[in-house]
Amino acid sequence: MSTTLPTHAPATPTPGRGSGSYRVETWGCQMNVLDGERMAGQLEARGFAPAPEGEPARVIILNTCSVREKAEDKVFSQLGVLARRKQADPDLVVGVTGCVAQVSGEEILERAPWVDFVAGTGQVERIGELVETALAERRQALRLELPEEDPVYQFRQITRGSSFQAYVTVIEGCDQFCTFCIVPFTRGRERCRRADEVLEEVRELTARGYTEVTLLGQTVNAYREPEEGFGLGELLRLVGGIPGLRRLRFITSHPRLVDDALVSALAEVPALAPYLHLPAQSGSDRVLSRMKRRYTSAEYRATAARLRECVPGLALSSDFIVGFPGETEDDFQDTLALVRDVRFASLFAFRYSPRPGTASARWGSAGEVPQDTSARRLSELLALQTGIQRELNQQLVGRRFEILVEGTNRHGQTTGRTPCNRIVHLESEKPDPGTYVHALVTRGLPNSLAGRLA
16 A cells, blocks of 8 residues: 555644655555654644645655565665656655665665665654754764654644544554564564553544544554553543544454453444454464464454454454465465355455565575465455455445445545445445445445445
């Protein structure tokens, strides 16, 4: 995923500091999207304005992702394009931030020595300062330090990408160290925000008219309040009780950390959406062990069943990796069996790619699955899931849902999202984005629903 700011809610500028326009190009997860919004807020507070679409900017920041190999390739390809811009306009400021910056900062400066600064994931609050330094001193900077203390955000200095939906980080980093995952190396160890600061941020958002908030963390249900020690379940109750908040979501959760407090919050907090993203990664116990996921496929099935028993109508989504080193055909069939049994509302699947620094990358070619085999497995998995989604969505025909209108699709249809995170395309009506309307589902499509106002 790639998103580009400008956004809808500019910060109040401080006159007389920066000038000119900026563009933040973001790849990757919701955490990266929020980091890009934080960077934009700092620049606008210094007097910069978002560059209009199609027009050159004085400051360009590539906010990168390294979870998949292709994301890194896109970054270096874009740097090649910007090299020509920089040659024609030496005053252009180019910065690289995010996960690729964190793990490949020195390589970036070697391959693209004209880049003004490279800043890792722990340096988001310093982006405005780094841009000012680049403009004033033309001195190259490399900042990759990962903080160890609990994060503190200047949350009033965030340029949000929406006027009614917002992301709020509650925990940074990850301590799970799954053998395929680069996040502990790009984001560092777990660091939790204080609950009172999270509550203050959400109250400030609802006062400005935001009605849907998503709490973020690489492993969000590892959250522990730094002073009082309570977990995500209690935090969800506190946030869900804030007046004006109509929908509350959270991502991404680890199956091993789904506890009683989280399940009861999902069942009892009215604002909490009946949706949970719960990455399984594989249906094979042997592969799960090699991945260091610390649960079995039977335990995953039991967790899913327990959630659905306590939260009727809960929609589950998941992530899967195919072609993990050593994955046999029997292992892959176990994955297909898990998908058939759990029947996910949606699913994200990827072919395995080794990421630098991870344990599986150090295994070398041991157990390597041929590319044509992993490609075939991915196609089979996605075909199975498409059929399941079509069936589940067709079962919703005739149901009425309250949807939050988000905008229009490429066909000009108004689209909204149900509490259970399904997209609804309205047949003809065009209510304004940010409004809540009731829709009757008229068709169930493989990836979405069609409906009309009810």
